[in-house]
Amino acid sequence: MDSEKVIVCRCEDVLLSDVLRAIERGYRDLESIKRLLRVGMGSCQGRHCLPIIARVLAKTTGLRIDELNYPSSRPPLMPIQLKYFVSDGNEG
Numbered sequence: 074m075d076s077e078k079v080i081v082c083r084c085e086d087v088l089l090s091d092v093l094r095a096i097e098r099g100y101r102d103l104e105s106i107k108r109l110l111r112v113g114m115g116s117c118q119g120r121h122c123l124p125i126i127a128r129v130l131a132k133t134t135g136l137r138i139d140e141l142n143y144p145s146s147r148p149p150l151m152p153i154q155l156k157y158f159v160s161d162g163n164e165g
Contacts (some may be wrong), residue, residue, distance in 0.1 A: 076150045082122035083131070084115020092126055095135050103127060113144060 074133060079089035087110050100106050105112075112126055113119025123143060131138050 081125045082110070082112040082115065084117050084122070085111045087112050087122070089129065093133065096130060101130070101134055101136075103130065103141055106130070107131055107144050119144070120147060 074089075076093055077088060078091040081087055081089050081092055081119060091110055092106065092112075095109055095119075097108050100109055103126065106126060107113045107123075108121075112122045127141050127143070128140055130136065
């Protein structure tokens with residue numbers, strides 16, 4: 074498998090090779106990898122990429138999956154109604 078072609082985070086376009094380089098540089102937990110590579114910050118909020126990266130991290134470091142702490146999610150401070158994001162087309 075060519076790690077330069079395997080995408081592990083589609084939202085942020087992060088390759089397996091990026092994750093492996095981060096681990097080689099000493100990033101040994103999901104939170105630090107998230108901060109470095111922005112994985113888990115796209116539209117899926119890590120639902121797809123974080124489990125994949127956790128498996129890569131566990132396999133590479135010898136840690137067990139249950140030893141890895143998933144980053145905490147950070148929802149908005151207050152809910153915002155969708156109508157504030159939708160344009161009615163009348164703006165000048």
